Amino acid sequence: MITTQDDILRSAAETALHAPSIFNTQPWRWQVFQGGLELRADRSRQLAVTDPEGRMLTVSCGIALHHALTALAAEGHRTSVDRLPDDRDPDLLARVRITGSAAPTDVRLRDAISRRHTDRRPFADTPVPDGVVDRLRAETERRGVYVAELGADTVVRFQVTAARAGELDQDDPAYQAELTEWTHRPEAAHDGLTPDTVVPATPRKIPLRSFFPEGGEELLPGPGHDGGARYLVLWTTDDEPSDWLAAGEAMSAALLETTASGLGVSPMTDVIEVPASRALLRRLLDNLGEAQAALRIGVPATGDTAPESPRRAATDVIDG
Ligand SMILES: Cc1cc2nc3c(=O)[nH]c(=O)nc-3n(C[C@H](O)[C@H](O)[C@H](O)COP(=O)(O)O)c2cc1C
Incomplete structure (x- = not known):
């Protein structure tokens, strides 16, 4: 053929x-x-x-x-x-x-x-090797996308920012309606978030977005508490659609590098979507640029792989 x-x-x-x-x-x-x-x-x-x-x-x-x-x-x-x-x-x-x-x-x-699947379970206390973060940083920087790692001093400010974003989202009925739409999709749609990929709220350094405020998350959190997790903010100096596209390409390189290195990873972007918390993040970046995504990476605390999410068929997405 x-x-x-x-x-x-x-x-x-x-x-x-x-x-x-x-x-x-x-x-x-x-x-x-x-x-x-x-x-x-x-x-x-x-x-x-x-x-x-x-x-x-x-x-x-x-x-x-x-x-x-x-x-x-x-x-x-x-x-x-x-x-x-x-x-x-x-x-x-x-x-x-x-x-x-x-x-x-x-x-x-x-x-x-x-x-690669988003792993929302808390990671183990085992440290993430520096080499992985160095490789990931090199991959993103060659695309004009920078990595700010949260240190002991900034993690608290990020924590407060994430909690604030969560509160604002929780109080916004329009956001809650949109979230409900994408967490309760008909099976035939092959998209959206399914309860078997989400863990209930659990003690951890920085809370993750709450996808099922009424409960119903089905993924067991396991024994980790994110003790060894590292938090990376991907940012760009400008904030145009071309920067968002570059941030996506860089994020992909970071996600795949992390997965190839045997680590787990989950994106965290509620802090970036909410304008007030994105402004707080800008200050965290010393006003040098705009945050486009944040990643939590770490050593999985259990041997099970993270669950897979649905995808639409090629015939629904690819023309020609
Ligand atoms: C731009 C972007 C933002 C995301 N933000 C979040 C987030 O804030 N919290 C979260 O738990 N997952 C987040 N995710 C992960 C998606 O929910 C996930 O990719 C999707 O449900 C498909 O699952 P998979 O990654 O396991 O294939 C984000 C993914 C992308 C690409």
């Missing part, structure tokens, strides 16, 4: 369906056309209350883009990428073309794509 460039690009888009997204909205569409692959924002899946600007939608799409590029690089394809190529068409986020062949790279990151 002859494998055409379109087949190769379609296969990369299929791999990118594993990408994580805000509330598992999977807010992307892929189009394969002769010799190229286009990534589009699917605005019908944007969270109107939680994400009115489309920041988290664009970050999520940036992750999908990096997943696709990683799949192509691991198969030995050289690519060119035009990001946000058309001012009159802002939903066209990227156009990818295969330009030649090269030695395969990023194979360990590609292999981590299907193994």
Whole structure:
């Protein structure tokens, strides 16, 4: 059977369906056309209350883009990428073309794509090796996305900020309605958050977003308390859609590097979505830039892998 460039690009888009997204909205569409692959924002899946600007939608799409590029690089394809190529068409986020062949790279990151799942259980007290954070920092910085690690002094300020964001969300009926919509999806939708991927509130350094305020979380927290967890804030100096897309690509590299290193990871973005707490984070960054995402990484406290979330079928997401 002859494998055409379109087949190769379609296969990369299929791999990118594993990408994580805000509330598992999977807010992307892929189009394969002769010799190229286009990534589009699917605005019908944007969270109107939680994400009115489309920041988290664009970050999520940036992750999908990096997943696709990683799949192509691991198969030995050289690519060119035009990001946000058309001012009159802002939903066209990227156009990818295969330009030649090269030695395969990023194979360990590609292999981590299907193994990575958000792990919301508290991590063990075992420390995270410095080497992982160094590699992850190098990956993000070459994309113009910086990493601020929370230290003993800043973790408390972040804690207060996260708690404040949680309170503001809790008091906002429109946010609660949107959350309910995405945590109670019909099974046939193959998206949204399912109770078996979420742990109940448990003693830990920084509380995670509450997805089921009425209870019903089904994932057992296990024995950890996040004692060895490290908290990384990804930030950019500017705050345009191109920065959000870059932050997504960097976040993907960080998630895959963490997974490939045998560690667990979960994104935390309620602090960033709520404008008041994002402003507090800006001060934490000495006003040098804008926070785009935060990650909690750590050594899993149990041997079980984190549960998988649903994904839509390729035929619903990839055209051409
Ligand atoms: C931009 C972005 C923001 C996210 N924010 C949070 C968050 O604040 N809290 C959380 O527990 N998970 C968060 N997640 C994880 C998603 O809920 C998760 O990726 C999605 O449900 C799919 O599950 P999976 O990552 O296991 O494939 C976020 C993911 C992305 C990409």
